[in-house]
Amino acid sequence: MGSIQLQDVRKSFGNIDVIPGASLKIEDGEFVVFVGPSGCGKSTLLRLIAGLEDVTGGHILIDGVDVVDTPPAKRGLSMVFQSYALYPHMSVRGNIAFGLKMARMPKAEIDRKVNEAAGVLNLTSYLERKPRELSGGQRQRVAIGRAIVREPKAFLFDEPLSNLDAALRVNMRLEIARLQKELGTTAVYVTHDQVEAMTMADRIVVLHAGRIEQFGSPLELYERPANLFVAGFIGSPR
């Protein structure tokens, strides 16, 4: 379960309307990518869904329940950031388990969940290492592991691959997309990279100056771009 609905969501900072009014519905189990140029409001929209920013107006529904007054920790979502934000003094196991320990989950259950996540992420032989002993891709997988063990209704990714080199980025794209389908967990993924959007998404939201220019499948955007901005950004002939 993890549908996410935005109803005329607005956000201003001071007198600047960063999101003048966004409405859309992400279905349970979908992989939706927010794409658009730097500064168009992708991170802001994601942070509004996460609850890290308060809406100026409108409503956000998760599984049909309005969460605009619900604190981030109670929304049932897990965020994965570009900077992995791992605890350097803790092992991989400790990093993945941290949120569960804070929630006072019994140790046997924590171990089971951590081992399961490590298996899915190919981290089983790295569980006792420290983050500094891992490659960039492995660190990113630890960050994803931390999100997975919390069994969220949805994953929220904010440019998780932009610190990685090009070849690794292509691998991790495929890996994240495969993992999302395997788990069946809704994902909202922010990127400024059109190729990433086109290869990973079930549906893409194209943002421009805080407005949704189009919401559709990669094929729809490619074959029937709503306007010149979408056509230019996605790079289709028109």
Ligand code: ADP
């Ligand atoms: P993106 O993630 O698409 O690059 P952001 O959502 O980070 O864009 O930013 C959208 C716009 O909102 C930018 O013009 C940015 O400067 C502005 N903005 C974001 N956060 C704040 C903030 N806390 N205070 C003031 N302006 C902000």
Ligand code: MG
């Ligand atoms: Mg951003």
